Each structure stands twice: as C-alpha cells, then as structure tokens.
Amino acid sequence: MTAPLLTVDDLRVTFPTRTGEIQAVRGVSFTLGKERLGIVGESGSGKSQTGRAIMGLTPGHARITASKLEFDGIDLLKVTPKQRRDLRGKRIGMILQDPKYSLNPVMTIGKQIIETLLAHEKISRSEARDRALKMLEQVQIRDPERVFGLYPNEVSGGMGQRVMIAMMLICGPELLIADEPTSALDVTVQLDVLSILDKLVAERGMGLVFISHDLRLVSSFCDRVIVMYAGRIVEELPSADLAQAKHPYTQGLLNCLPTIGTDRHPLPVLERKVEWSA
Amino acid sequence: MTGIMTEKTALSVRDMIVTFDEYVALDHVSVDVATGESFGIVGESGSGKSTLLRAVAGLNRFDSGALAVDGRSYSSGRRDKEFYRTVQMVFQDPYGSLHPRQTVDRLLLEPLVIHGFDDIDVRIARALDEVGLGAGFRFRYSHQLSGGQRQRIAIARALILEPKILLLDEPTSALDASIQAEILNLLEQARKDRNLTFVMVSHDLGVISHMCERVAVMKSGKIVETVPVEALEKREFSADYTRQLLVASEGFRRG
Numbered sequence: 001m002t003a004p005l006l007t008v009d010d011l012r013v014t015f016p017t018r019t020g021e022i023q024a025v026r027g028v029s030f031t032l033g034k035e036r037l038g039i040v041g042e043s044g045s046g047k048s049q050t051g052r053a054i055m056g057l058t059p060g061h062a063r064i065t066a067s068k069l070e071f072d073g074i075d076l077l078k079v080t081p082k083q084r085r086d087l088r089g090k091r092i093g094m095i096l097q098d099p100k101y102s103l104n105p106v107m108t109i110g111k112q113i114i115e116t117l118l119a120h121e122k123i124s125r126s127e128a129r130d131r132a133l134k135m136l137e138q139v140q141i142r143d144p145e146r147v148f149g150l151y152p153n154e155v156s157g158g159m160g161q162r163v164m165i166a167m168m169l170i171c172g173p174e175l176l177i178a179d180e181p182t183s184a185l186d187v188t189v190q191l192d193v194l195s196i197l198d199k200l201v202a203e204r205g206m207g208l209v210f211i212s213h214d215l216r217l218v219s220s221f222c223d224r225v226i227v228m229y230a231g232r233i234v235e236e237l238p239s240a241d242l243a244q245a246k247h248p249y250t251q252g253l254l255n256c257l258p259t260i261g262t263d264r265h266p267l268p269v270l271e272r273k274v275e276w277s278a
Numbered sequence: 279m280t281g282i283m284t285e286k287t288a289l290s291v292r293d294m295i296v297t298f299d300e301y302v303a304l305d306h307v308s309v310d311v312a313t314g315e316s317f318g319i320v321g322e323s324g325s326g327k328s329t330l331l332r333a334v335a336g337l338n339r340f341d342s343g344a345l346a347v348d349g350r351s352y353s354s355g356r357r358d359k360e361f362y363r364t365v366q367m368v369f370q371d372p373y374g375s376l377h378p379r380q381t382v383d384r385l386l387l388e389p390l391v392i393h394g395f396d397d398i399d400v401r402i403a404r405a406l407d408e409v410g411l412g413a414g415f416r417f418r419y420s421h422q423l424s425g426g427q428r429q430r431i432a433i434a435r436a437l438i439l440e441p442k443i444l445l446l447d448e449p450t451s452a453l454d455a456s457i458q459a460e461i462l463n464l465l466e467q468a469r470k471d472r473n474l475t476f477v478m479v480s481h482d483l484g485v486i487s488h489m490c491e492r493v494a495v496m497k498s499g500k501i502v503e504t505v506p507v508e509a510l511e512k513r514e515f516s517a518d519y520t521r522q523l524l525v526a527s528e529g530f531r532r533g
Contacts, residue, residue: 042454043425157323186322187481187526194530213454220530256459258488260527261511266463267488270456 004031005175005207006054009068013049013058024049024062026231032175036201036208038218038239040253041228047211050228051177054209055094056084071175090120093168095197097180099160103152110148113167120171135166139196158189162196169200176201179211194221215242215253227253230277249276287346288313288443288475289334294343296326296333303329304340305499313442316469316476318490318507320483320523326499327479331445334477335367348442363393366436370448372428376420382406382431383416389439405434409464426457430464437468444469446478450485462489483510483527495520 013025025046030037041047052058053069056076069076071092079087088094096102104112113132117123123131129148136144139162152160161181168176181197182190198221201208212218219225219239227235227250235247245251252270289311296304304326311317319327332338334345339354346352348364369375376385386402395401406415409430420428429449436444449465450458462485469476480486486493487507494504495517502517509515510524 042456188322188522191526191530198530198532215455216529253455256456258459258462258484260484260487260507260524264488266466267459269459269463 003073004033005072006032006209007068007070008032008050008054009066011050011053011066011069012064013046013053014063014065015059016061016063023231025053028228028231028233030226030233030236032207032209034205034207035224036210036222038210038212038222038225039228040212040215040218040225042213044230045228046231047213047228048179051094051179051209051211054175055092055177056088057094086120089116089168089173090171091173092175092177093171093173095161095164095168095176095178095181098184099152099157099164100184102164103160105152108149108151109155109163113163113170116167117170131170132166135170136163138169138200139163139166140192141166156189157185158193161185161193165193165197165200169204172204173206175207175209177209177211180213181210182217183212183214190217215250216257232277234276247276248273286313287311288315288348289477290344290346291330291334292344292346294330294333294345295341296329296338297341303499304333307343307496307499307501309494309501309504311443311475311477313475314473315492316478316490318486318493319477319479319496320481320486320493321496322481322523324498325496327496328447329499330496331367331447331477331479335365335445336361337367359393363439364441365443365445366439366441367445367447368429368432368436368449371452372425372432373420373452375432376428378420381417381419382423385420385431386435386438389435393439395439401438405438408437408468409434410460424457425453426460429453429457429461433461433464433468437472440472441474443475443477446476448480449478451480451482458485465489483523487511495523 009029011025011028012023015022015024028050039047039050049058053064058064064077066077110132113135114128117128117131133144133148136147141147141159141162147155155163182193185193210218210222219242222239225237225239225242226233227247229249235245235250237245245254255268256270258267287310291307291309294304294307307330319330321327329338333340336357344351347361352361383402386405387398390398390401402416403413406413411427411430423431450461453461468474478486478489487510490507492504492506495502497519502519503515505515
C-alpha cells in the first residue's frame with residue numbers, strides 16, 4: 001500500500017475563552033487514501049473543526065496541536081502562509097454548506113471560477129474562460145454561457161452549490177473536503193448534487209472527506225464512516241457494516257430517525273452517557 | 279376526504295389565492311383538517327407550503343378564498359384576540375423566533391398578559407415543566423440556550439395560551455437528528471394530552487409520516503394530492519412528484 005494522502009494523528013483544536021480553554025477536537029486520528037470518508041456527529045462534536053484544521057481555516061486565536069498532520073508528505077502544521085495558499089484551492093478544495101453565503105455576492109459566477117484558476121495556474125484569460133465553461137458543463141449546468149455571467153443571487157440554491165463544486169474542482173485537487181454540502185438544499189435537489197459530486201470524485205480519483213450530521217446520507221455515499229462525539233472519534237466502521245454499529249451513540253443516532261413505514265411512538269431518544277466523552 | 283367532512287372541522291381553507299406582486303404563491307388551495315387530526319404538508323422550497331401556513335396564521339394576506347377556524351370564518355385582514363388564542367404557531371428557526379433581549383420568563387409572560395390570563399406565575403412554571411425544562415431556565419436569555427432548548431421554549435410559548443390548533447413550520451429542520459426525536463416526542467405528547475390539531479409543514483417525508491395521519495403534497499403553489507400516510511408506505515399514490523419526494527427521502531443511491 002502506498003503512503004496515505006492525508007494523515008491525521010492526535011489532532012487537537014483548542015479555543016481560549018473567558019471561562020477557560022475549550023477543546024473542540026480532542027485527539028482525532030485517521031488516514032485517508034483515494035477514498036470517500038464520512039465524518040458524522042451532532043453540532044458541537046468537532047466534525048467541522050476537524051475539516052477546517054486540515055484546510056487551514058481555523059480562527060487565528062485557536063491553537064492546533066497534533067503529533068502528525070500531513071498531506072502528501074507536507075507537514076501542515078509547519079507550512080508557511082504562502083505554501084498554504086498554494087495548497088488551498090489547488091490541491092485541497094473545500095465545499096461549504098450554503099452557497100448563499102459562500103459565494104461572493106458582488107462577483108459574477110464566471111469571474112469567481114476564473115479567479116481560482118488564475119491564482120494557481122499561468123494561463124491566458126481566454127483559456128481560463130474556456131475551462132470554466134467546460135467545468136460548468138461538467139456539473140450539469142445546461143446553459144454555461146448564461147450562468148457564467150450571472151451573479152450568485154440570480155441562481156437557485158442547487159445551482160449555486162453546483163457552481164461551488166465547479167469552482168473547487170477546476171484546479172483538479174487531490175483532496176476535497178465537503179462540509180455539509182447538501183444540508184441547505186431541498187431533498188429533491190440534494191440527490192442531483194450528490195450524484196454530480198459522486199461522479200466527479202470517482203472520475204478524478206480524489207480523496208473525499210464528507211462532513212455531515214446525517215448518518216444515513218453519509219453511509220450511503222461514503223466507503224468508511226467516522227462517528228464523532230464531543231471532539232473524539234467514538235467509532236469507525238465501513239459504511240456497509242453500519243447496521244452492526246457497536247457504540248451506543250451510533251446506534252442511537254440511527255434509531256432516532258423517523259422513517260416511513262415504521263410505527264414507533266414515542267421515538268427512541270439518545271441517552272447521553274458521561275463516559276462517552278471521557 | 280369524505281369521511282373527514284362529517285367530523286368536526288377545525289380548519290377549513292377554500293380556494294385560497296396568495297400573490298406577491300405578479301408571483302402566484304398559492305393557487306386555489308383548499309384544505310380541511312378535522313379536530314384532533316394531525317395534517318402534514320410536504321413540498322420543496324417555493325412550493326407554497328409555508329405561505330399557506332402563514333396565510334392561515336394571519337402573517338400573510340390572502341387575495342381571495344375563505345378561511346374558517348373552529349367554526350368561525352376569518353378574513354384576510356386583522357383578526358381578533360380569540361383567533362390567536364385558538365391558533366398558535368411554532369417556527370422553523372429557534373434562533374430567529376425568540377426575542378434576543380427578553381428572558382424566557384418575559385417571553386412566556388407576554389402572551390399571558392395580552393390575553394388576560396390569571397395565575398401567571400403558576401402557568402409559566404407549568405409550561406416550562408411541560409416542555410421538559412426546569413425552573414432553572416426561567417430567567418435565562420435565549421442565547422444561553424441550545425437550539426433544542428430554544429425550540430422547547432417556542433413550543434412552551436405556543437402552548438401556554440392553551441390553543442386548539444398548532445401550526446408547525448418545519449419545527450425540527452434546524453435541529454440535530456437526536457434532538458429532533460426529542461422535540462417530535464414532546465409535540466406528540468402535547469397533542470395527546472390536550473387533544474390538539476396539528477398542521478405540520480416539513481420537507482422530510484419521514485417526519486411527516488411519523489407525526490401525521492394525512493399528508494398534502496404541494497408543488498408550485500398547488501396541492502398535487504392529499505393521501506393518508508399509510509399510502510406512502512404502500513406506494514398507493516398517483517402523482518409522480520410524490521414518488522420523487524419519496525425516492526429523495528430514502529437517501530443516495532449510486533448509479
């Protein structure tokens with residue numbers, strides 16, 4: 001087996017607050033190859049902070065420590081801001097939750113996509129434009145020429161998220177971090193966006209970290225799932241074995257979802273145990 | 279439909295039309311909800327499901343159509359106090375629906391004062407108890423509460439007036455799955471205890487089928503069809519759009 005694309009070992013993210021330090025991530029370890037890894041947990045479980053630490057988007061006042069945080073042999077804890085910028089967008093991409101907030105509202109869609117390209121590659125404007133249009137086509141936008149000139153407020157949420165995917169994939173990253181990429185979208189649109197993402201990730205052989213609170217969705221999309229609780233990994237298992245989850249938290253998360261065709265009144269509720277977060 | 283009409287009707291909407299400038303948000307929508315029934319509305323964003331709820335609650339005007347609640351008919355304009363005592367609403371976002379500068383006590387006090395209730399102190403304490411929050415929460419501000427706790431306060435505020443009809447606009451879609459189960463259980467318990475009528479809007483068919491007896495599927499301002507929730511399970515529905523929603527609710531499938 002070749003060296004993994006991403007190695008995270010004992011990652012900790014600490015935020016100083018007025019009432020003392022809060023550890024949002026407390027000793028998370030995993031490795032990632034060219035596969036789809038899901039990270040699941042509730043709000044506050046540290047799943048997003050894990051993704052942000054890899055991307056280098058942790059707020060300045062927070063402290064990151066890890067015995068190892070490596071991307072393709074590069075120590076992410078020691079990189080200079082310049083090296084970081086070269087990685088971000090070029091080799092590591094990140095899709096955020098809501099296209100309403102993550103796209104620049106005063107810049108046309110085409111310009112934003114081209115900006116990514118020009119920041120990382122020495123190519124002419126016309127070539128950049130051609131590639132941006134081709135990328136828009138790949139995320140199944142029917143009329144790329146028209147969408148190219150639109151502002152983000154002129155497109156729907158689903159289309160905005162496809163634009164976001166296009167922007168992140170245009171430089172051909174090796175690792176993609178998707179933080180709740182479909183939570184802000186309608187259920188019917190969610191599946192379209194996911195299948196586009198799925199197809200592109202498979203074609204390009206990327207590593208994918210898929211962060212979500214939706215255990216069902218993650219397990220149907222990813223090869224492997226990490227379940228986080230209170231900043232720690234409580235369970236890691238292949239998606240196919242989700243039904244055999246051992247940790248009571250994972251089981252609880254699965255059980256508390258109402259489904260069509262089951263009659264459970266009242267719904268089973270998660271009972272949190274102190275020892276889970278110990 | 280036919281069986282419902284003979285029972286006592288809690289809420290009846292006839293040919294309701296709501297337009298925003300040129301845009302038709304509700305297009306001849308008719309709904310009947312029996313007393314004690316739990317009625318679900320599903321559809322994607324922009325389908326008009328929230329507009330329908332807001333028009334019933336009096337938060338939107340409606341251009342034409344008839345609205346009857348608990349045997350009394352109401353126009354599009356101002357409603358009397360009696361209406362707001364009968365009908366209460368719980369909103370989607372617990373972060374936006376509570377006043378940020380009022381304590382929980384103040385939030386619960388206001389509706390009681392407006393409607394001239396007595397025993398205010400006892401009622402507030404009881405309301406907090408009912409939603410599973412102790413007296414310790416009474417003098418907190420909403421920013422000191424988690425999302426689930428805020429939604430409990432919003433439910434307490436709605437229930438404190440002892441309404442007959444509760445309008446629920448995506449009450450759990452901003453919450454984690456584990457918290458969602460707690461809130462759904464709380465709502466069910468309240469409905470059982472008080473014989474409430476629910477009208478619940480959600481985009482999640484799982485939630486609707488758990489909570490409701492009948493469901494209306496909306497698209498582009500129209501009701502596509504109304505079916506009992508058992509029909510979802512047995513796939514006994516006719517609209518293609520319902521099938522699409524059902525497929526989407528089952529999660530991602532490769533290929």
